[in-house]
Amino acid sequence: MEFAEVLRRRRMVRDYDPDRPVPGEVRERLLAHALRAPSAGFSQGWAFLVLESPEERDAFWTATTGDGAPDGWLTRMRRAPLLVVPFSHKAAYLDRYAEPDKGWTDRDEARWPVPYWDVDTGMASLMMLLTAVDEGLGACFFGVPPSGWPGCARRSASPRRTRRSAASRSATRVPRTAARRRCAGAGAGWTRSCTAAAGAAPAHTEPVVAPRGLQRAGRRSNLALLGLLLVAGGTGVLGFAVGTPTAGRVVAVAHGAAGLGLLLLVPWKTVVVRRARSKPPALRAPSAAYWLTGLVAVCVVSGVLHAAGAAGIWATSGTPIAALQVHVGTAIGVVVVLVAHVWGRHQRPRPVDLSRRTLLGAGALAGGSYVLWTATEGIWRLTGVPGATRSGTGSYQRGTDDPRPCPSPSGRRTPSRSPRPPRSG
Known part of the structure; x- marks a missing residue:
């Protein structure tokens, strides 16, 4: 630690x-x-x-x-x-x-x-x-x-x-x-x-011996997790606000890479959690970590399902709940619990948070997240799931560009009429 x-x-x-x-x-x-x-x-x-x-x-x-x-x-x-x-x-x-x-x-x-x-x-x-x-x-x-x-x-x-x-x-x-x-x-x-x-x-706990390469898991791991959550949340909001193809594409890539990048932190975060669990119950600081972990897991899974093209995964009164709705709902819950969790930890910014090592680690994490997102997109295309055909902004086209199948306001198709001949003067 x-x-x-x-x-x-x-x-x-x-x-x-x-x-x-x-x-x-x-x-x-x-x-x-x-x-x-x-x-x-x-x-x-x-x-x-x-x-x-x-x-x-x-x-x-x-x-x-x-x-x-x-x-x-x-x-x-x-x-x-x-x-x-x-x-x-x-x-x-x-x-x-x-x-x-x-x-x-x-x-x-x-x-x-x-x-x-x-x-x-x-x-x-x-x-x-x-x-x-x-x-x-x-x-x-x-x-x-x-x-x-x-x-x-x-x-x-x-x-x-x-x-x-x-x-x-x-x-x-x-x-x-x-x-x-x-x-x-x-x-x-x-x-x-x-x-x-x-x-x-060991005061009623087992000592945690982290594998080589994971022994430095601690504050930097938590900062990386916080950074990815902030990027994922911010780009998620921008995804509903940006409509132009180029800007929307950039936002969609950043959002997907940040969400999948959370998976890269699982080994380091596991060591942090095991160390916290190894403490005697009287020495453990109260936190909302378990709620946060569950909400983030549901949010990531529902986001992946939406990217793969799963339109609905539950049903209520015959109306399917879209994976995107679950994704957005749990994301809102993540924001609330994350604020409570960070506030309860009483952590202050430190100069070392912007050190050269921290910045290099952030760059490596960003690169790894992008590679993971690219690999996921490749899997969608190879398997032919519906997510392979979604637009660059990450959305799905539900209609068609052909106006002829569109119904009239009355709900019935308007019959075609031959043009009237011109009146003689």
């Missing part, structure tokens, strides 16, 4: 579904993105203890919460199927700034106005929280009480707990060997600053 949407949806989730584990590829992305956080002097004095199995998680909660019956908060938090405990390493920063390019050889901690080792580790934890939102997960950042530090440190000293450090080596592109070694484990030398832990889990 778009970054602004990630920020808007980010919140602390304190209840999880323990029967839906976090997929391995999502877990690796959480850790890899944490390593992209900034650190003073590229010290990277952090490590992340990953606890996934029920035994590991139970040992963590036992070591950090003590005995006694858990309260409601702890009961819900213990359901998280994944725990990531961040550690900070003060000595890594003191060593880094004692190097020649920094010059703080005295290693005096008083030179640091704030403990940057804790600040940087906190920023790395925030990267995991944002990644969790982007992956459709619930996450929470919570503290480990001082009484739980010794147990937390003992758990981190186990060699098998450092298996995730390989991700830091592969994700770090800057060749600083010393910094990489500092990320190699969470054992001796790591300070008591493991005062926080982050738990991530």
Whole structure:
């Protein structure tokens, strides 16, 4: 999803579904993105203890919460199927700034106005929280009480707990060997600053992993959908107002291409909808999306039927309802629901909406829509459906240019009369 949407949806989730584990590829992305956080002097004095199995998680909660019956908060938090405990390493920063390019050889901690080792580790934890939102997960950042530090440190000293450090080596592109070694484990030398832990889990939802090429589905997909709907609606109105052949032809082509172009956005819009559905019910923003989807689908189908030449698809009291009437009626409904949907989303224009990438995507969508419309017209001609003979403006001729079959105003044909001879003077 778009970054602004990630920020808007980010919140602390304190209840999880323990029967839906976090997929391995999502877990690796959480850790890899944490390593992209900034650190003073590229010290990277952090490590992340990953606890996934029920035994590991139970040992963590036992070591950090003590005995006694858990309260409601702890009961819900213990359901998280994944725990990531961040550690900070003060000595890594003191060593880094004692190097020649920094010059703080005295290693005096008083030179640091704030403990940057804790600040940087906190920023790395925030990267995991944002990644969790982007992956459709619930996450929470919570503290480990001082009484739980010794147990937390003992758990981190186990060699098998450092298996995730390989991700830091592969994700770090800057060749600083010393910094990489500092990320190699969470054992001796790591300070008591493991005062926080982050738990991530699908909060009653399945994570959505979009195929390559559809991962950027989000705001641009919604803007493209809005643009096509506006073009289709505007040209639909012009289709009734323009009567000249040339202008009418241009309007009809634009209207048909915009309507069929909606089909090209289905894969991207499907990812957007799945991500929205993956959120817990309490986190889903209310919208009229379902009504809008249904109306747009009926509008497109009825428009295609009209273009193919289907004159009537239902009957009421013996009078057929034309596909064009259904098309126009649902289009009016789309306008009403679309206004309500956009108004409820509280979205504002952004400079990036007119970026070069957005304009290139709009051009590609316009070209693809025209190609799809051309292919549809070719199918009509090959199959010989009535739509193949409609006029350039998209309308159908119901009468004839020959005036002789036309009835008289009385409803009866007027008999032909021989001309009267001229009167003599």
